[in-house]
Amino acid sequence: MRLQAFMLALVASSVLAPVTPAHAAGGAVQSPDGVLWQCHEHNYRYQIELPPGAYGWSADVTISGPDGLEVSTDYLYDDENPTHGTSSFQICSFEMAGRYTVSTDVEWHDYDYNSSSFSLPDAYFKMRDPKTRTSLTAAPRKPRPNAVVKFRVVSKDERPNGYFGTSYASVVLEVKAGNKWKRIGRKSATNQRGVVTLRARYTGGRKAVRARTLGTDSASGSTSRIVKFR
Incomplete structure (x- = not known):
């Protein structure tokens, strides 16, 4: 009887104990459609959500063309960029018209310089030949x-x-x-x-x-x- 009562108390304790959810790091990237013209800077917007305790961060942004090949990059880091804002990458008229993909990998570290990383959802935009x-x-x-x-x-x-x-x-x-x-x-x-x-x-x-x-x-x-x- 004592064993049974102890087990019931243990189950009740586990059910009633509060569960603290972990803060999920994340964010988003958005880029408008554009026109292929010479070599120019194409803007995009980003928002990076860091977990509590994050001390520093950086982000590698890769832009891939319709054929899946890399055409441009950008780099964001905490000393120069806020966690949300506008940045740009270079794109030229000799690139292909069609749908482009923006991939973003974020790395962050705490005060003890323990590093972690996560990726933002891919963003898509279209580039076309000028009229x-x-x-x-x-x-x-x-x-x-x-x-x-x-x-x-x-x-x-x-x-x-x-x-x-x-x-x-x-x-x-x-x-x-x-x-x-x-x-x-x-x-x-x-x-x-x-x-x-x-x-x-x-x-x-x-x-x-x-x-x-x-x-x-x-x-x-x-x-x-x-x-x-x-």
């Missing part, structure tokens, strides 16, 4: 037959912070002939601000004219709005 924009204006808008019309073409390419004039972009003027577009004159190049002025003679009648920026290995082509003459 272009083409605009076209004409003067005069109501020319007489045989008059010379000036066409102002502006070509812009997409960059991490928006669209900007493309230096020496290849552009052409086209006139609609039936159901097809026919080139007017030769291919031309924009100046350093992405602008070029072209001239063409108006032969009379209804005409529809557009400008087109030719695509390159790093950017797609684009077409302007149609300017109509009657």
Whole structure:
């Protein structure tokens, strides 16, 4: 009877004893989608949650391309970085378009310099090839037959912070002939601000004219709005 009573008391004691949960280290990383343009710094946000008693920490950040190969890295540590904030890594236009992966390994130590480590959940973002924009204006808008019309073409390419004039972009003027577009004159190049002025003679009648920026290995082509003459 004494043995049974002792065992019951022991079971009751183990059931009622409070359990203190261990603080789970963790955090998160987030990076926006972007455009592949030359070599530039691509920002990302991070948050690192350290357990109680952590004295110092560092984080290795690895960025892998769509093919799984490493394309860039970043390194965070307590002397220079808070446990949450914004940092960046370099990415260049010769990398592949597609989905990228951000992997983060955190190492921390206590006051006795005992080290431990953990990994944050992978983050994903997409990089794509830049686009272009083409605009076209004409003067005069109501020319007489045989008059010379000036066409102002502006070509812009997409960059991490928006669209900007493309230096020496290849552009052409086209006139609609039936159901097809026919080139007017030769291919031309924009100046350093992405602008070029072209001239063409108006032969009379209804005409529809557009400008087109030719695509390159790093950017797609684009077409302007149609300017109509009657």
